[in-house]
Each structure stands twice: as C-alpha cells, then as structure tokens.
Amino acid sequence: MEVPHPQDGKPKYKTPRWVQVWFLSRSRDSWKRKYQELKADAKRLQNRVNDVTKSRAQWREEAEQLSQQVQELEAQNAALQEQAVASKKEGPGARCCSGR
16 A cells, blocks of 8 residues: 655655465455344344244234134034023923924
C-alpha cells in the first residue's frame, strides 16, 4: 500500500506485493467463510421453520378432528341420557311389552 503524496511531510510507505496478496487473500477467505456460515445458518433456520409450520398444521388438523369427535360424542351422550330419563318415566317394563 502506497501513500500517494510524500510531499505532505508524511513518509512514503511501500508494501511488498506478496504482503498485499497475503493480506487480501486472507481477507477474502475470511469473508467467504463468514458468508458460507451465514448461508448454512439461514438454510438450517429455514428448514426448521418449514418443519415447525408443517408440524403445527398437522397438530391443528388433529385437534380439529378430535374437537369434532368430542362434539359428536357429547351429542350421543345427551341423546342416551334423554332416552334413559324417558325410560325411567315410563316404568321398568314399558319398552319390552308395549306390543302385547
């Protein structure tokens, strides 16, 4: 690296070409490594987001199905309780002997 104006009272520095190459290649390699790590992290995180989204959709679907099943079973339970109450009101033998 050279200082272009030596007449300003500053000393003129000359860096050998091999030092510049070493420094710039080290800087480039460091930048590449950092970029590759960030790219890998971004991909890993995106895969994780995709997995979590898919899992959440599956759990949501299963919860909705179970909720619907619970509502159906509660309706059946209510109907059976009404039948039990109605059979108690009619008496113990009213259902089996009503046709004779």
